[in-house]
Amino acid sequence: MASNSNPKDRILQTASKLFYAQGYNATGINQILEEANVAKASLYTHYGSKDDLGIAYVKAAREDWFNALNSFLEKNSTSMEKLLRCFDFLERNMRLNDYKGCRFINLLAEVSTQNAEMRKEIVDHKSTLRAFFQNLVSDIIEDDKAKANQISDSILLLFEGAIVQSKIHLDVWPVKTAKKTATTLLNTKT
Amino acid sequence: MASNSNPKDRILQTASKLFYAQGYNATGINQILEEANVAKASLYTHYGSKDDLGIAYVKAAREDWFNALNSFLEKNSTSMEKLLRCFDFLERNMRLNDYKGCRFINLLAEVSTQNAEMRKEIVDHKSTLRAFFQNLVSDIIEDDKAKANQISDSILLLFEGAIVQSKIHLDVWPVKTAKKTATTLLNTKT
């Protein structure tokens, strides 16, 4: 782990790496401390417990994710271009992360019944993503609101399905397939 | 847990319930033994270790899942009807399981890097599902093979995306949305 920055940040960075790579329950705090080169007391002064660290992790990951997406999208592009470029972003991420999939989906599988606050952050994040797609699609399909929502939610489902299937098959074909059908749906004129 | 059947089956049944409800890593063998009313030695004679029990769990779940699906589909129905009814099956399952989502996706999130054999079973299961959709769609779209595959894979992605989003929002609207768009895709004539 990078030895720059302060202990507090180093803990979060290392936790982020390990929670993603090994899972939340499978990652012990001792491993985090070792790899972050940080004393145990530092974890408990900056974060109160492992669960609180987990919550801080999700919150930071939420911000990081949308920051990365927005900086990947080109400012002066149409809503249609942005929508399709979301799938390019996804493809790049899947490769970059060695097909570990979505941090939030992975975490939800572990803590859905275990930790209500982590669950809430995850749900809020995905609700934000849903609204993000809805906004872009509403720019393209302006006349029929019901149709716009049907298409934007379908794009969301294709997006999420592509994440899961990409993780399963260790390949980007699901992302390419999703992008292609998303294009088809968006070009279906009323 | 049902006290019928033999210890071996009771272990698997209880493990299946707990792994699904709490996750694999969050479930200790002691809890399984208590709820199954079974001695510890019985677990280690019938299954060799917790991981081996986990593998047995996935294998049994694979068989159960497709058995449930096939018995839900009506024998004398068209491929189109069967395809759409898959989403009714999904909706029923999501409700029935209190939106715990997909056993295989949930498990993959935990053991993807941890246990290669469990991963393989999960991947094989999803590959079977993919082929299942491909077969049905190929009955409907016979002329254009590339188009048939594009549509069947898109249905797979909608299906998987609906599972994930349904678990997130504790609602069946993603399944309904997926079914509707799947219908649209299947009705797009060449």
Next chain:
DNA sequence: AAATAAATAGACCGATTTGTCTATTTCAAA
């Protein structure tokens, strides 16, 4: 330079983890 805060190493705690082993009991087949 003195005072204060931040970070350190690491012992320690009780609980829990998977897994082994012994000794006893239940049960079914010969």
Next chain:
DNA sequence: TTTGAAATAGACAAATCGGTCTATTTATTT
């Protein structure tokens, strides 16, 4: 009814878990 397998309860082990605490050292600030 005897024999042998199957199942039982539970002690035990070694490791790890999250978390607390003490004592010391490093930085920062005044």
